[in-house]
Amino acid sequence: MIKTYRTITAGLFLVVNCLAAANADHTPLDTEAMLDPAPAEMGSTADHSKFEQLEGPFEDATEVTAACLECHTEAAKQVHSSIHWHYEFQQPETEQDLGKKNVINNLCFGIAGNYQRCSSCHVGYGWEDHEFDFTAEEQVDCLVCHDTTGSYVKFPTSAGHPPYEDREFHGETIAAPDLAEVAQNVGPSSRETCGTCHFEGGGGDAVKHGDLDSSLIDPPYELDVHMSPEGADFTCSTCHTFSGHIQLGSRYKITMPEDERPVAADPHQKPACEACHGSEPHDSGIHDKLNQHSEFIACETCHVPEVARGGKPTRTLWDWSESGRMDDDGDPVVETEDGVPVYDGRKGRFEWREDYAPEYHWFDGNMHYTLLDDEIDPTETVTINRPMGDHDTPGAKIWPFTSMKGRQPYDKEHKTLLTAHLFGDEPSAYWQSYDWSEALAAGMEEAQKIGQTEKDFSGEYGFVDSIMHWPVAHMIAPAEDSLSCQSCHEPDGRMAGLEGLYVPGQDSHPRIERIGWWAIGLTLLAVLGHGSARYLLYRHKRSKQENSQEEAA
Amino acid sequence: MSNNDPSTRPKRIFSPFEIFWHWAQTLLIFGLLFTGLEMSGLFTLTGFESAFATHITLAWMLIGLWILAIFWHVTTGEWRNYMPTGQGLMSMLAYYAYGIFSGESKPYAKTAASKHNPLQRLAYFFFKAAIAPALWISGLLLLFYNLWRETLLGELLPLAAPAAVHVGAALALMVFLIVHIYLASTTGNPWYAHLRAMVTGYSNEHSTDSAEK
Numbered sequence: 001m002i003k004t005y006r007t008i009t010a011g012l013f014l015v016v017n018c019l020a021a022a023n024a025d026h027t028p029l030d031t032e033a034m035l036d037p038a039p040a041e042m043g044s045t046a047d048h049s050k051f052e053q054l055e056g057p058f059e060d061a062t063e064v065t066a067a068c069l070e071c072h073t074e075a076a077k078q079v080h081s082s083i084h085w086h087y088e089f090q091q092p093e094t095e096q097d098l099g100k101k102n103v104i105n106n107l108c109f110g111i112a113g114n115y116q117r118c119s120s121c122h123v124g125y126g127w128e129d130h131e132f133d134f135t136a137e138e139q140v141d142c143l144v145c146h147d148t149t150g151s152y153v154k155f156p157t158s159a160g161h162p163p164y165e166d167r168e169f170h171g172e173t174i175a176a177p178d179l180a181e182v183a184q185n186v187g188p189s190s191r192e193t194c195g196t197c198h199f200e201g202g203g204g205d206a207v208k209h210g211d212l213d214s215s216l217i218d219p220p221y222e223l224d225v226h227m228s229p230e231g232a233d234f235t236c237s238t239c240h241t242f243s244g245h246i247q248l249g250s251r252y253k254i255t256m257p258e259d260e261r262p263v264a265a266d267p268h269q270k271p272a273c274e275a276c277h278g279s280e281p282h283d284s285g286i287h288d289k290l291n292q293h294s295e296f297i298a299c300e301t302c303h304v305p306e307v308a309r310g311g312k313p314t315r316t317l318w319d320w321s322e323s324g325r326m327d328d329d330g331d332p333v334v335e336t337e338d339g340v341p342v343y344d345g346r347k348g349r350f351e352w353r354e355d356y357a358p359e360y361h362w363f364d365g366n367m368h369y370t371l372l373d374d375e376i377d378p379t380e381t382v383t384i385n386r387p388m389g390d391h392d393t394p395g396a397k398i399w400p401f402t403s404m405k406g407r408q409p410y411d412k413e414h415k416t417l418l419t420a421h422l423f424g425d426e427p428s429a430y431w432q433s434y435d436w437s438e439a440l441a442a443g444m445e446e447a448q449k450i451g452q453t454e455k456d457f458s459g460e461y462g463f464v465d466s467i468m469h470w471p472v473a474h475m476i477a478p479a480e481d482s483l484s485c486q487s488c489h490e491p492d493g494r495m496a497g498l499e500g501l502y503v504p505g506q507d508s509h510p511r512i513e514r515i516g517w518w519a520i521g522l523t524l525l526a527v528l529g530h531g532s533a534r535y536l537l538y539r540h541k542r543s544k545q546e547n548s549q550e551e552a553a
Numbered sequence: 554m555s556n557n558d559p560s561t562r563p564k565r566i567f568s569p570f571e572i573f574w575h576w577a578q579t580l581l582i583f584g585l586l587f588t589g590l591e592m593s594g595l596f597t598l599t600g601f602e603s604a605f606a607t608h609i610t611l612a613w614m615l616i617g618l619w620i621l622a623i624f625w626h627v628t629t630g631e632w633r634n635y636m637p638t639g640q641g642l643m644s645m646l647a648y649y650a651y652g653i654f655s656g657e658s659k660p661y662a663k664t665a666a667s668k669h670n671p672l673q674r675l676a677y678f679f680f681k682a683a684i685a686p687a688l689w690i691s692g693l694l695l696l697f698y699n700l701w702r703e704t705l706l707g708e709l710l711p712l713a714a715p716a717a718v719h720v721g722a723a724l725a726l727m728v729f730l731i732v733h734i735y736l737a738s739t740t741g742n743p744w745y746a747h748l749r750a751m752v753t754g755y756s757n758e759h760s761t762d763s764a765e766k
Contacts, residue, residue, distance in 0.1 A: 287609045292699040485602040491594045502712040504695070505594045505601055509717045516724025523728045527735040530649075534739075537654050 049184040056180025062138045064183045076137035078245035084123045093366040098252045106406025106466045107202045113421035113446035116159040121197035128159045130449035146186040151177045194236040206312035210402040211474040215310025239271035254365035273299040298397045302483040308354045317351035319407040321463035324434045358400035364389025372453035381465040391500025400472040413458035419443040563755040581615040637678045645672040687722035691715040
């Protein structure tokens, strides 16, 4: 039977291939015509090394900014209106006040009380406490985005300042950049400059995002067809286009194009794939099923087959409840496995994963957050950010996500999440005294000061399981490596458990199939019985005939 | 026996078109069954993608063949062969249940004008009027899901519904095929006579009662 099938299939393959194989091909895009010219070819009209203002020497990075602003008079004001500066985002659908100033996470909880450490990823200098002046123009950090030398770094605990002399951090020497040289060599942002913060989310390379890590600085084609120099050689801002220092794209409200404009680098739809690829990117072939899928399945779902593919594991669990173990010298215990820490006395227990299948949820682009004021049910896992939308929400699609599981402090009396003062010299900082009560009280006090909550810490804390969801949108694999149909259309396929979905090949009709196969079995039995009875009667008759013939003879 | 006897001379029953139609349909239906069963997850041979592409290609080919066949049946009047009749149905049933064992001759012989016994007529009518339309309608609904997903029909009908009909009808088709293959290829005289008639177009069967029209 199998052989017969193979022959039939092989015979049909020619036909099918001619008609359908084109599905696997990628619609060729004239990227050169669509994209902004590459920076090198653009040929800036200004040679920054010729500006007197940038000769230095600079004592302080804010002096560089002041020099920049002499010509770029509006730049700081533009940056001031960007989320990169004010860390605030008003979600129009949920009406929640989000942004890093307001949200809570299950990594280091939040910015309140941890400014000096957290603001090493702020496009500014000196956000040391709640009194930071968000209108100060010279506090804007131009260099962190516009450095082209690769030598500019912000010291991890200096509230956004670079080191002004070579300094140690966790046993690593961080060299002080030559600010004048950096200033004289400014240019457009690059994969490196954006990556300084966005690849290092959660405190280290690949920790927070399974689809964003330093492997994207010079990615091979197999990792990311767009960002690879062997591919389209995109920088981050090719898709996350900036205009007046405001970029497109947000994890609080994802761009979900709904209209059906054809292929055209449409800035209104960026950074969504559809901006360049249109809404029907696949050759229709004989059945056009791939384009039909894209009506309710995000491009990333098939085109990011696995996450953390760049050789760097991403963190999938952070359990703070186990933190605080010290060795005999009183230093935090650190345990590593396969080169990554699985326990750190300062932070608790970690799990990591590499090269794994994301999970899938319906998503209409809007994220709903559990904020410090929101009541939680401590007997359940707290969903810190919930992708909104369901199978019947207009425009919702199935998206890939990575998830970070956490176990983090909550207020037993108020039934709310808590934020802790982790970093700092004060004894109340958790990493000084390892006293949660002190650290949580201090953290919540700071949270009040920036308007994150009005609630006090009751003094009663426990640890609650939590989960965060990160939509996957980067590390687009070559077309031939995207998910096969089989990945979902098989028993226990990738979409298993997803509500509001019927997946042929995965979902069955147990009752109909049981009745059907029974009917087939019984019919076969009946036919076999009928046939055998006929054959036996025929044999019987033959032998009787032969006997009578013999007798006659 | 000599072929000079007009009652035993081979008679043309099936036209070349019918022979072509029958066997082309056989190939396509078996191809559809195998690819369909693979897609349903029963086994994995070539993977879902190629099974699906093959399935759809075969389906379009079968639709084309059916359009041709319907045209042929309508213009030639051969469609009458598929109209069910109650007459002689019981004697056919009695024959398969009893007479066939005791060596009685079949209460029916095919002729060019009436090719199917009453039981066949009923079975083929059921296939053409129930199983096949169920497969076509549900199959086309599945294929063009995107066209009705966001309409009123999409609200009333979950995708699982046409899928269930498609699977159910395919299983019913398998029941039909088992009985059809058994009866059509082993119950002639000699036992392979019907099969031979479907290949050559000619039948040696001769009528022994008044069923011949």
